[in-house]
Amino acid sequence: MGESTSRIAVVGLSGSPSAASKSRGLVEHALAELAGRGAATELVDLATLPADALLGRGTAPALTAALAAVARARIVVAGTPVYRATYSGLLKVFVDLLPQDGLVGKIGVPLVTGHAAAHALSLDHGMRPLFASLGATVVASGVYATSAQFRDGAPGPEVLQAVERAVLEALALASATAN
Ligand SMILES: Cc1cc2nc3c(=O)[nH]c(=O)nc-3n(C[C@H](O)[C@H](O)[C@H](O)COP(=O)(O)O)c2cc1C
Structure with a gap:
């Protein structure tokens, strides 16, 4: 474990409202991989944040803490299901609460699950511009996984490999670039 790696802060955002979420599983796998390489993950x-606060109708300590976790992080892993050919509304309302330069100096890792391959471009046409609009550098190897690539809710080996590749790239970018 490299010394610089041990100090890397990572936040994983799960943008699915589903209780048995595939995309959250991918975020959890990415965080476990990063923690195994010495990163501090959160x-x-x-879906657990108060809806009123997410919609800007007041504040809530849990939301303030979530925004602070993003502000602290060097790597932001964002998982979302494809909804209507793009990322979920839940992820959208959260990122709308970040400052405009809220991801400058951070590395973004997009993890997307969709039912079918037809909307794989939501990774490149939805998630990449979303990260870029906030100033993040996005890894080249984002992940899009279809329902057929899961068995009993668990991601298959090719999906896990793709997540690991994205994680390794994020770590390489974090050590190669200044914060
Ligand atoms: C409201 C809604 C909209 C959806 N829209 C799409 C879509 O446009 N394209 C697609 O491939 N799958 C679509 N799906 C399927 C989900 O993206 C897919 O089941 C995904 O794996 C769910 O991820 P999750 O388990 O993390 O919530 C949609 C599902 C819901 C509930």
């Missing part, structure tokens, strides 16, 4: 399940 999962923020956006």
